[in-house]
Amino acid sequence: MDLNWNKIVHFVNHGTPEPSHKVVKTEEEWKQLLSEHEFAITRMHGTERAGTGEYCESFEPGVYECRCCGHLLFDSNFKFESGTGWPSFAQPVTNNAVKYSGDHSYGMFRVEALCNVCDAHLGHVFPDGPEPSGLRYCMNSASLKKVIYMEETSIAIFGGGCFWCTEAIFDQLKGVVKVESGYSGGHIEHPTYAQVCDGITGHAEVIKIEYDPLVISLHDLIEIHLYTHDPTTLNRQGADWGTQYRSVIFYRSEEEKQLIQTVIEKAQPDFKDKIVTKIEALSSYYPAENYHQNYFRFNSENPYCQAVIPPKLKKLREKYAHALK
Ligand SMILES: [Zn+2]
Numbered sequence: 001m002d003l004n005w006n007k008i009v010h011f012v013n014h015g016t017p018e019p020s021h022k023v024v025k026t027e028e029e030w031k032q033l034l035s036e037h038e039f040a041i042t043r044m045h046g047t048e049r050a051g052t053g054e055y056c057e058s059f060e061p062g063v064y065e066c067r068c069c070g071h072l073l074f075d076s077n078f079k080f081e082s083g084t085g086w087p088s089f090a091q092p093v094t095n096n097a098v099k100y101s102g103d104h105s106y107g108m109f110r111v112e113a114l115c116n117v118c119d120a121h122l123g124h125v126f127p128d129g130p131e132p133s134g135l136r137y138c139m140n141s142a143s144l145k146k147v148i149y150m151e152e153t154s155i156a157i158f159g160g161g162c163f164w165c166t167e168a169i170f171d172q173l174k175g176v177v178k179v180e181s182g183y184s185g186g187h188i189e190h191p192t193y194a195q196v197c198d199g200i201t202g203h204a205e206v207i208k209i210e211y212d213p214l215v216i217s218l219h220d221l222i223e224i225h226l227y228t229h230d231p232t233t234l235n236r237q238g239a240d241w242g243t244q245y246r247s248v249i250f251y252r253s254e255e256e257k258q259l260i261q262t263v264i265e266k267a268q269p270d271f272k273d274k275i276v277t278k279i280e281a282l283s284s285y286y287p288a289e290n291y292h293q294n295y296f297r298f299n300s301e302n303p304y305c306q307a308v309i310p311p312k313l314k315k316l317r318e319k320y321a322h323a324l325k
Contacts, residue, residue, distance in 0.1 A: 053141025161237025
């Protein structure tokens with residue numbers, strides 16, 4: 001991060017770097033999701049009274065998301081006491097998290113800060129913050145939602161055919177702490193590999209990805225998943241047939257579900273056939289037997305792995321070089 005006031009002014013004049021996706025809703029839809037107060041601040045460019053917001057005095061570790069769309073905006077490590085009565089940050093999490101716009105209201109020039117994903121009004125940015133950025137992001141609490149991670153990592157569960165292959169892909173990514181093979185989406189407890197392979201338990205072969213959301217986002221993980229398997233073949237990956245090989249992404253909240261839908265819609269034009277990836281609520285996850293874990297690393301001579309995995313890794317290296325370890 002190398003944001004400073006000159007950069008901010010440049011963004012105001014020439015546009016902020018594009019976000020990874022956009023969220024667009026009608027006024028009515030926002031009203032359904034937000035309280036009257038939140039709507040007035042975020043969608044009508046309001047300002048809460050100084051000292052009244054819930055995050056003025058809050059300094060415990062955590063991250064701050066957009067109240068409207070859940071996009072990650074600020075990290076508590078860069079929050080400081082400005083004495084203004086509004087929560088203040090020295091910088092956002094990335095150069096394209098916040099959108100900057102010139103605001104000439106009240107006969108002065110100020111820089112308005114908006115969520116770059118959903119255009120929610122957040123507050124204003126001023127050039128009188130602490131070094132090194134020298135910036136002060138003066139925010140409305142009502143525009144933010146603080147998330148305190150119990151642990152520093154989050155999890156994602158994907159199915160994309162044989163889990164040996166999907167595991168080998170995600171192991172390569174920066175911010176991915178651990179990848180485990182397992183079973184999700186079925187209707188019996190503690191299934192075995194043999195039962196899952198029979199295709200009668202309803203489980204999919206999946207991988208559980210433990211990742212650091214400050215290094216790699218769920219959005220990027222979903223996108224990488226879609227581009228490194230075939231999301232257009234129903235219950236099939238190459239020579240592997242059956243519902244246990246279905247293309248699937250599990251969600252744990254409504255926000256995750258919406259994000260998955262958004263990423264799939266965005267990826268669709270890149271595929272000739274319709275994306276048939278299932279979006280399923282996560283109800284259970286069972287780790288696979290030990291001998292499946294890190295299978296490709298220990299069995300890279302296996303003819304199946306030889307045929308299927310290297311082409312996938314090649315695709316990953318070409319398209320996502322910046323995200324690799
Ligand atoms: Zn937003």
